[in-house]
Amino acid sequence: MTASLDNPVIYKADELIASDIDAYLDVHQHKSLLRFITCGSVDDGKSTLIGRLLYDSKMIFEDQLATLESDSKRMGTQGQDIDFALLVDGLAAEREQGITIDVAYRFFATEKRKFIVADCPGHEQFTRNMVTGASTADLAVILIDARKGVLVQTRRHSYLAKLLGIRNIVLAVNKMDLIDYDQAKYDAIVAEYTEFAASIGISDFTPMPISGFKGDNITEISPNTPWYNGLPLMAHLETVALDNDADQAKPLRMAVQWVNRPNLDFRGFSGQIATGTVHPGDAIRVLPSGKTTTIKKIVTLDGELQEAVAGQSVTLCFNDEIDCSRGDVIAAADNPPEVADQFESTIVWMADDALVPGRSYWLKLGTQMVSATVQAPKYTVNVNSMEHMAAKTLELNAIGVAEISTDKPIVFAPYAENHALGGFILIDKISNATVAAGMLHFSLRRAQNVHWQATDIGRDAHAMLKNQKPRILWFTGLSGSGKSTIANEVEKALHLMNRHTFLLDGDNVRHGLNKDLGFTETDRIENIRRVGEVAKLMADAGLIVLTAFISPFRAERDMVRAMLPEGEFVEIFVDTPLEVAEARDVKGLYKKARAGQLKNFTGIDSPYEPPEHPDIRVNTVEMSPAEAAEYIVRQLMPLK
Template sequence: MSDMADPIYKTDALISEDIDAYLKTHQHKSLLRFITCGSVDDGKSTLIGRLLYDSKMIFEDQLAALEADSKRVGTQGQEIDFALLVDGLAAEREQGITIDVAYRFFTTEKRKFIVADTPGHEQYTRNMVTGASTADLAVILIDARKGVLTQTRRHSFLAHLIGIRNIVLAVNKMDLVDYSQTVFDDIVEDYTAFATSIGIESFTPMPISGFKGDNITANSPNTPWYTGKPLIEHLETVELDVTADQGKPFRMAVQWVNRPNLDFRGFSGQIATGRVVPGDAIRVLPSGKTSTVSRIVTLDGDLDQAVAGQSVTLCFADEIDCSRGDVIAIADTPPEAADQFEATLVWMSDDALHVGRSYWMKLGTQMVSVTVQAPKYVVNVNTMEHLAAKTLDLNAIGVVELATDKPVVFEAYAQNRTLGGFILVDKLTNNTVAAGMLHFSLRRAQNVHWQALDISRDAHASLKNQKPAVLWFTGLSGSGKSTIANLVEKKLHRMNRHTFLLDGDNVRHGLNKDLGFTEADRIENIRRVGEVAKLMADAGLIVITAFISPFRAEREMVRAMIPEGEFFEVFIDTPLAEAEKRDVKGLYKKARSGDLKNFTGIDSPYEAPESPEVRIDTTAMDPEAAADAIIERLLGWH
């Protein structure tokens, strides 16, 4: 029993008290999110491994495995290879590079940290952007032997563009240049000139060795000429402007409508900026409806006040419409809503930007359809020159104008990351293709408004005694689209139906005579025809179109323009060999000889419909029968 009185023996209750005390201590520490970035093999993963090791955030079994792995890969002098702590993918260890973004957590007595180890290879710049999007600080590493490289400039530019204002310039591998102050000073001077040119007002330079540990946790005797703080102390003490967002007007994007029962209705989300208290007058955007906050609800009970960064549920005094994607703002200073913008895009896809193609735009909790115009310019990260460009390729940084299909609530990215930062998503693959930052809405977006009309589309259709529709014929050149479409219109005309036929060749004599056959021109061709078809359907007509329209994305874009139930995709399914055998216009022959470029089916792809409303197999059905089948299906739907 006497042994049990010894302090080293603790009851479960005492252990629980210790744990609670530990958790409370760490709960109130500030959190710093930072990234390490720079060029390939600058030592980013090694640095993070060293930070984890020195902060004693490695378990004994991890350390044993690390030592074994270090010996297996032949680390110099059988010392620990700290990079192996972070480079978790097999491909990363095999190639000695970082591919994915690795997030690691560690803590010291003064602060908690989440660090993102981002790839240095140009091919994976997109992953660096992902890691930087939530960071408060960037550690930009430079190999002391190589100096400032293109990827150093690119990552610095991106970090500044994304809004990171705390930058550490870590000149790494000083042990390999004999801790030369001259080498360090020359690199700092070179980087200062570049940083000034892109608007970086200040940064903190320090000489380090991630491998040897110089100036990581304590000042190194190898660099007596360096009088600044070691890296970990700088990270612990750097001032974070946590109150800046709280001092801005209140904004919260609605993530979820919380309705567990009929007696409770709240709107959940994370406060982006500002603060809110019960009784505050608020405005829901884009509808503009107003109310007051009655309660601020959290899992731990109601709050008297909530500030930026907190996730809460707000209840209103009035029953007003509010749903996911809406933005709740202070009533007297609401953000803007617009549908046309200037923005900076960082292109993150191997496939280049398709000018005029419709993408999904995710802005906060808002999801809208967006089209992007040809870039105003792209930025050369080495010289900061603005260069002309027709599209954006992988890793390109360009300024563009874009238009959404409906107004979105926004603020300039410089003022509000949540309402100013967005991603673009390919509608077919669901891949994220770009990250963007809104600058401002275009003046025409504010000056052009919808004019209310007294005669509605229903009134137009009623006068014609029919339901509007768009019959969208698609198929290869020579498949028989125009022939069958013409027969459909003739038969409908005899039935006293009001129709109009838009043929691919005919519109290129007038409306689209300025367009060629590049992929971008094909996209714009279909966009214009879609807008015309929509207007004609609004007039109550049955619109018939006959276009190759080779890309699914553009056909889906037109479908989205037309009210549900009025768009019918008619796939004239003719095998390429059969269409080429017909070759009425001699186009396939020219394409095969190389005299006709970008010809669908030969050197430009055709994406067949996956689930069309009508499929016509022209090898099994003649044009008359095909037209009858299409009309039967159309009238059956109507």
């Protein structure tokens, strides 16, 4: 007996033979895979629809079915009806509240295709989870409750689906049984959605009237909607065209995930081909270095290939020993992607804490990980009206357009052309939490037009002339802790030792370079960024630079440390308790802050994040400024 796509074989346990199993597995293995999401507003029936698809595709075991029937009765479902949502809502909190909280992934298959479906939460507070589910989807099923019509989350999820590049959209008007399958109401909903979809650039979608609970138009055309002439949902999912062929027609792009070197005789570069095809002998270019070579062979676990295409995970071996490592991108030699360090992007903010413009975050794009800063948004998008709204930051679930700068060039492509090289996430450097997802649109002209000018006299020559190793001595602590006094004493001691120094003091800098900045969190970050850049230039000139700034945030101190070679940034924590610093109150600032006359004052209404592992720590309760300075100089020795 032979299995085929058109003639599947149903086996009994005692009929199984090896050839039949191999034939069946071969057919199953070569089925196409469709990844899709269900999304929309709260209680639109997303989980119920997925449960119905699993049930109708016979992907439920007998013990699961028995449990489902028992749970349905316990949760209040009457008669023979089954609460299909319980198949998907796996968390206890989801079952108790009757809502979807986390993204639930389910696998099922039919005779024609395999599916991975993501059930996305409808609540606005879980929009971040919807973005996660949609990031790998080929198709989106936007559900609408026939009784309620187009809602805010319908618009939000549709906009996000468009933003994330999902080209196939099904508008499933659900719960038709609750409006007696009224065609006029259905047509009105489709018309309203059509007008909205056009405003966000969705020109083509497939509407259908369904009932996930009753099964109307899910696997078969329902007699309750004789006026509907389209396919049932399952048939549409089985036959919708995928973009695999389009990806294969694009230029070669493969991000290197791993350098495979099991022994001295083998060296290959492993990853998944994002777009294009590759053959032995093809000319390729490794970016960002730009080095070129040709492909020697294509290796997989099943042996060598003569061709590899988009979607395949392979190891590529080169004919020449050129440098290539994780994070690099292997591309067609005659059609490489761009390399830049400044971009315009759309960002979906996913964290409870708002974006802090100028703060340094980790940016992960494919296998590349770099430090990045986000400027204040150009605007945010009102998903109801598509109006561009002025904004200074991005709050939870906000969608905005902003410029991003990275600390070194990265390989990218516009998201519309290549999701793998255009989609990124931002990670908080302190908590390691993912705070945003985004799409790169294009590099800024200044990123392409401004180049680093090489000079013959470098930092090593400057340092040798001064007979010292450049350093930045970064004094941090509360106002009144004694930073400036101690830094001044340290500079005097270094001067007597014939060291070339310069002291940057927080108050002095604000008289000139940073006179335009206030004391908001954003301004404080920009203050430190500018000081860090100036201090770096001075270190490049061979100087020992002393800086005395509160610099309250760890992320910004780490940002300056990352600008310098290893060992040249010395964080000195002037550790003074708040009550001691406030008791000194040399400038009368604490008194004003307590009286409400001075806003955003560190330690009072603005936080101070003390160093967790400072290079040098001095306690000004136990030491005088002179003693602290002497201790610091001893710790710095030798200075060469």
